[in-house]
Amino acid sequence: MSDPGPTNNNGAPLIEIEGLTKRFGAFTAVDNVSFTVSRGEVVGFLGPNGAGKSTTMRMLAGFMIPTAGVARILGHDVQTDGVAARRVLGFLPEGAPTYGEMSVTGFLRFCARIRGYRGQELHERVSHGIGLTRLESVRLQPVETLSKGFKRRVGLAQALLHDPPVLVLDEPTDGLDPNQKHEVRELIKQMRPEKAIIISTHILEEVDAVCTRAIVIASGRVVVDATPAALCEMHPSGKLDDVFRQLTLEEAA
Amino acid sequence: MRHILIIAGRELSAYFATPVATVFIVIFLVLQGTLTFNLGNFFSRGQADLNPFFSFLPWVFLLLVPAITMRLWAEERRLGTIELLLTLPITQTQAVIGKFIAAWAFCAIALALTFPIVLTVRYLGDPDMGVIGSGYIGALLIAGAFLSVGSAMSALTRNQVIAFVLGVTVCFVFAAASYPLVNDFLNRNTPVMAEVARRFAVVDRYQDFTRGIISLRDLVFFTTFIGFWLFLTTVLVDQRKAD
Numbered sequence: 334m335s336d337p338g339p340t341n342n343n344g345a346p347l348i349e350i351e352g353l354t355k356r357f358g359a360f361t362a363v364d365n366v367s368f369t370v371s372r373g374e375v376v377g378f379l380g381p382n383g384a385g386k387s388t389t390m391r392m393l394a395g396f397m398i399p400t401a402g403v404a405r406i407l408g409h410d411v412q413t414d415g416v417a418a419r420r421v422l423g424f425l426p427e428g429a430p431t432y433g434e435m436s437v438t439g440f441l442r443f444c445a446r447i448r449g450y451r452g453q454e455l456h457e458r459v460s461h462g463i464g465l466t467r468l469e470s471v472r473l474q475p476v477e478t479l480s481k482g483f484k485r486r487v488g489l490a491q492a493l494l495h496d497p498p499v500l501v502l503d504e505p506t507d508g509l510d511p512n513q514k515h516e517v518r519e520l521i522k523q524m525r526p527e528k529a530i531i532i533s534t535h536i537l538e539e540v541d542a543v544c545t546r547a548i549v550i551a552s553g554r555v556v557v558d559a560t561p562a563a564l565c566e567m568h569p570s571g572k573l574d575d576v577f578r579q580l581t582l583e584e585a586a
Numbered sequence: 587m588r589h590i591l592i593i594a595g596r597e598l599s600a601y602f603a604t605p606v607a608t609v610f611i612v613i614f615l616v617l618q619g620t621l622t623f624n625l626g627n628f629f630s631r632g633q634a635d636l637n638p639f640f641s642f643l644p645w646v647f648l649l650l651v652p653a654i655t656m657r658l659w660a661e662e663r664r665l666g667t668i669e670l671l672l673t674l675p676i677t678q679t680q681a682v683i684g685k686f687i688a689a690w691a692f693c694a695i696a697l698a699l700t701f702p703i704v705l706t707v708r709y710l711g712d713p714d715m716g717v718i719g720s721g722y723i724g725a726l727l728i729a730g731a732f733l734s735v736g737s738a739m740s741a742l743t744r745n746q747v748i749a750f751v752l753g754v755t756v757c758f759v760f761a762a763a764s765y766p767l768v769n770d771f772l773n774r775n776t777p778v779m780a781e782v783a784r785r786f787a788v789v790d791r792y793q794d795f796t797r798g799i800i801s802l803r804d805l806v807f808f809t810t811f812i813g814f815w816l817f818l819t820t821v822l823v824d825q826r827k828a829d
Contacts, residue, residue, distance in 0.1 A: 396828055448675060
């Protein structure tokens, strides 16, 4: 079931978002967001809290129904062809929710079985996920007894175990200590060549460290879509912090 | 189908991973036993059947089944795991049916553990095992009917207490629909509603089974009833999952 669907690695984007809009009553959380992500790209999704990052990612994962617009993963519309789209997607939801009463292995086995693996392959996939995220020491512990950092890594393992061509990670390094953050960034860098990756983050240094492109979103709208280097040049000081403040405060004003 | 069973398996083991399963089964058995032997005059009736047992069963289920279903969707939403579950490559219908089957299987386990009552009545006399068998089928169906209602109520809210109260209330409406108190009232005021209420009276249908009658009409009724509420659950989950 690890069939990657129609292979379009000759430059065609793996993630396509067109005019994605989400309104809650009179409030517009995401306003006409469009962008594409190709293989080999890591897009850093930046913005203040409540800017619409998680909402956009939820719509891309097919969890939230957009008010308008289309999101496609490997050409599969996430609304009309959701199962096919989700099969090639690794998604880490905000806060990395997991079933607390299950053991780490039990939880990952569940996810792998849902993704169609069985027998020896199932075992290999789970070990692969555990190995990538360094969960060996806690593999038999119930998830709810783990520290925040471990829980986050369990969520990450779940998103990675089927080696999906598209990764959407909502704050993958939140709650990790500096060493673990470093490890996760190294992991993302390693995977970069074969995948299209979107990560959302508050940590601006992360953008510099792993991303090939940064999208800044404020009040639901994309305000910048550029390389991290180009982003730095937007403020005389050349610091990402200043650029970020300038862009997002301008928008709010 | 494979996906449904994987989800059902995970859900069922979650019941047993927490004290919920033990507490539920113990209370169910104690309540059912007390009602049968004390209030139901099981011994002094001098009849080798399970009528006292089956006549209390719908009311015990009415109270306990919403306690199983209240967490079904409400908890997934509260903990955010619904976002994980529904972004796996499965359809929402598969998730809804899988969770329902887990809850149903759990009820079946609780029901199976009432076997000592069957053994007792066989030891004391010569009961009609066919009637007892069809009674158990009816019990399973009425549990399924209440579970499907409870699952829809759980999809309605992220608060488990609200899900429980709504579940008991809606199940009660269907359970009490055939009772003289309700029926006479409706007959006097709105005769049309009385007719409708009689058609949807789950306990009436269930009583056919406890008399040993398995009719196609009743089977179709329960299948349609469960199907309708599960469909409603799917719609509600779809609409409210991301709230």
